[in-house]
Amino acid sequence: MDETESVLIQRCQAGEKEAFEPIVRKYAGRATGAAAVLLGCPQEAQDASQEAFVRAWRHIQRFRPDAPFYPWYSAILRNICRSRLRRRSRRPTVSLPDGYALPSNDSDPVFLAEQNERRRCLFQAILALQPMFREILLMKHFQEMSYKEMAEALDIPIGTVMSRLHNARLALREALAKDES
């Protein structure tokens, strides 16, 4: 972690809320994008990522200033998104009739740095995957974690990481093929 961030964290631990602002600003974009992938719902992403920053602030005393902030934050964010998904699955839902499509502005990938048709479709296909697959694709491709890091973060064996990631890619490829046809 760069020295500035370490100093900012120490100031946060001393209770200076202003020192938290540069940290929030630095990671807001990728945090919101990550929440969109984890939740499969861009509309809820900002709220979840903000909640994760609030939780990180409340527990900042337990954080080692010499450690990188984002991996710690993203673990908190993952937990928040998992809780939200659990709550969502308990809530009764009304299924949409076949052939019903959401309005395009609701599903635009506003989180992507560069947009083109291929990436737009890819992002939409990721959002439509099951949560377990979205999570592992996020860790590998957006957070560039190694298999060992993913295994530790998810508390699963490396072999499971390998097969889950492979299955996620196959599911994504299948979803894209379906879209194209």
Added chain:
Amino acid sequence: MSCDAFNRMASAYLDGELTAEDRRRFEAHLETCDACRRELADLKRLTEDLDMIRFKEPGDEELARYWSGVYNRLERGLGWILFSVGAILTLCYGAFKVIEELIRDDTVSNLLKVGVCALIAGLVVLFVSLLRERLVVCKVDRYSKEIER
């Protein structure tokens, strides 16, 4: 080993996560199998596309709004804690006074006294039980370790 078994190793091969021995076996199989080579090339294209996706960095105005949202929640968090502590203290004091008055008041029937006491005792039991449950869940929650770093 079957093509299917080799295919399952394709992702790990592309990610550079196979052991030296598995990598050698995988590459030896690729040299002899067109279907697996095609499958690997297809998967490679997909992973390259995925690696190209980057999240957008918000503009200054968006960031200011975002930070303001976080800051307001931080402030409100403290507000809620103070409010909760204040409410609990006030309610406890009020309940104590009500019970005290009731017990001293001879005009109130014993049945009502018992009823009110049971109501308040029930609330206390429910509150303590809820608090205990939250503490136990917090201790065994496998995700709470994520905070401890």
